[in-house]
Amino acid sequence: MRLIIKDLCHRYDDLVVLDGIDLTVQEGEVLAVIGPSGCGKSTLLGIAGGIVAPTSGTIAVAGEVPDGCLNPITFIFQDFALLPWRSVEDNLSLVLEHHPLSAAERRERIESGLRRMGLWDFRKALPKQLSGGMRQRVGIARALAVRPAMLLLDEPLSALDAQTRELLMEDFLSLWQRERTTAVYVTHNLDEALRLADRVVVLSRRPGRLREIVTIEEPRDQRLEPSAQAHLAEVRDRLWHLIRAEAQLADREIADA
Amino acid sequence: MPDTSLPMTERSAAPPQPVRFRGGGFTVKGHRWAALLAFVVLIAVWESTNRFGLVSELFLPPPSAVASALAAMAQDGSLWQHLKASLMRIGVGWVMGTVAGMAVGFAMGIGSVARAVGVPLVSAFFPIPKIALLPLFILWFGIGEPSKFATIGFGVFFPTVIATYSAIDSVPRNLIRMAQSFGLPWASILRKIVLPGALPGILAGFRITASIALILVVAAEMIGAEYGIGAFVLTAGNLMLTDQLLAGVLVLSLLGLSIGTVLSILERRLLKWR
Ligand SMILES: Nc1ncnc2c1ncn2[C@@H]1O[C@H](COP(=O)(O)OP(=O)(O)OP(=O)(O)O)[C@@H](O)[C@H]1O
Ligand SMILES: [Mg+2]
Numbered sequence: 082m083r084l085i086i087k088d089l090c091h092r093y094d095d096l097v098v099l100d101g102i103d104l105t106v107q108e109g110e111v112l113a114v115i116g117p118s119g120c121g122k123s124t125l126l127g128i129a130g131g132i133v134a135p136t137s138g139t140i141a142v143a144g145e146v147p148d149g150c151l152n153p154i155t156f157i158f159q160d161f162a163l164l165p166w167r168s169v170e171d172n173l174s175l176v177l178e179h180h181p182l183s184a185a186e187r188r189e190r191i192e193s194g195l196r197r198m199g200l201w202d203f204r205k206a207l208p209k210q211l212s213g214g215m216r217q218r219v220g221i222a223r224a225l226a227v228r229p230a231m232l233l234l235d236e237p238l239s240a241l242d243a244q245t246r247e248l249l250m251e252d253f254l255s256l257w258q259r260e261r262t263t264a265v266y267v268t269h270n271l272d273e274a275l276r277l278a279d280r281v282v283v284l285s286r287r288p289g290r291l292r293e294i295v296t297i298e299e300p301r302d303q304r305l306e307p308s309a310q311a312h313l314a315e316v317r318d319r320l321w322h323l324i325r326a327e328a329q330l331a332d333r334e335i336a337d338a
Numbered sequence: 339m340p341d342t343s344l345p346m347t348e349r350s351a352a353p354p355q356p357v358r359f360r361g362g363g364f365t366v367k368g369h370r371w372a373a374l375l376a377f378v379v380l381i382a383v384w385e386s387t388n389r390f391g392l393v394s395e396l397f398l399p400p401p402s403a404v405a406s407a408l409a410a411m412a413q414d415g416s417l418w419q420h421l422k423a424s425l426m427r428i429g430v431g432w433v434m435g436t437v438a439g440m441a442v443g444f445a446m447g448i449g450s451v452a453r454a455v456g457v458p459l460v461s462a463f464f465p466i467p468k469i470a471l472l473p474l475f476i477l478w479f480g481i482g483e484p485s486k487f488a489t490i491g492f493g494v495f496f497p498t499v500i501a502t503y504s505a506i507d508s509v510p511r512n513l514i515r516m517a518q519s520f521g522l523p524w525a526s527i528l529r530k531i532v533l534p535g536a537l538p539g540i541l542a543g544f545r546i547t548a549s550i551a552l553i554l555v556v557a558a559e560m561i562g563a564e565y566g567i568g569a570f571v572l573t574a575g576n577l578m579l580t581d582q583l584l585a586g587v588l589v590l591s592l593l594g595l596s597i598g599t600v601l602s603i604l605e606r607r608l609l610k611w612r
Binding site for chain 2: 106129131132151152154155156158162164165166167174176178179182207209
């Protein structure tokens, strides 16, 4: 599915957060969004997913949705957003219960989601009994259970430690290897963007404007190869160069406020 | 360089000093029998002050006299009669106040108009000592049960409203956004997210309102009732039967204790996930 954002502006009261964003997320691509703190990345994602109403501008989708898709645009959250009073399997069930599915189909979706993320043995556990990484896997399994056409990920790994982050990145890679689900991936972390994205959108500091879109040519599954390192280092330098000054200024701004 | 290296070697020549432990205290350790022992000592001291004639039995009857007064009440059936009357009043008044309070609290928790109207009203009525309204309720409903139900219900209502709507406020917004992003309908969000998320706060409110109900039932029974623990305590006081009076107080504190225990069990059952 494609997502087309046209001339998007957003204000919270007097605070202009996003200004003149024009952006198309292509079918099957993973688009990373980076930018300094508070530049409106989460707001952009919320608008794209229809849970924040933009001040002005339009958002549209086009293209096919997969078979059995119940929720074309699906979020994966930084803080996982699991119901603490529901077990792992019931957290998946939550997003299916309001759809007219047979009990068998619901069970099948829950089971395949949990098995994909290696959670089957933990299906009766409560979120508090799981590690951060496992909780985010529940978040991913929940998203997979609705067979989404597009994933919106808001810093999905930034609540996790470095090793867990690495493991979860592998999970995302295999997900995009198999499903090629279109995704918008907001992150602070250049390494995540370099490992996972096809293109990287760089936003300026608040009000967030589109500074540049950097394409990463290397195929996703070859980015750990030695031959890819030179190109990736180049892209990394470029991105860092773009955000460094912005981040520094944004940092001052927040300290002043 | 040489004069900085010299003290270094001097220092390293000194024998290693053990690091002194300084992390003691400021932790709470459990002492299993301390509470029980304190009770036993307290009762023993109390009993002996009477035995040695330090305190008149009229002003402070010994625990043994209180116990036998309680036993006598249990035997002639008056204990049950009074307890039944009080429990019925607490039950009816508390349920009325709680049901109404939760309904209003929910409306204020999710509706901005209800909140705008409700908050000033609740803040205005909340501080009224509800027992002061009993005479008015007696005028309205007569001296019988309804005026007591109304006093208790009214006293329970406002704290329930406040507990309910602040509990709803404390439901994490991100969970509601999550549910919306998966397309859950409004009623499902209310039932599956808001209600369970607010439950801890609502149950904490029950604890407060249960103790309010207990205070109000005693006060109301002292103003106008034939039966009820409050009436019994007042009568015993008027007749200077202090052993019976204290037996009534003991029943009240046991009642409060058992209500607290029931609520704890309920919390443990319903809030296992915390
Ligand atoms: N609901 C809101 N009401 C008012 N201001 C808001 C609201 N949500 C966000 N903001 C402000 O808008 C700006 C952009 O917020 P947003 O969360 O979109 O930024 P972000 O790029 O995701 O930041 P971060 O990198 O910290 O996640 C911030 O300054 C924030 O304080
Ligand atoms: Mg954000």
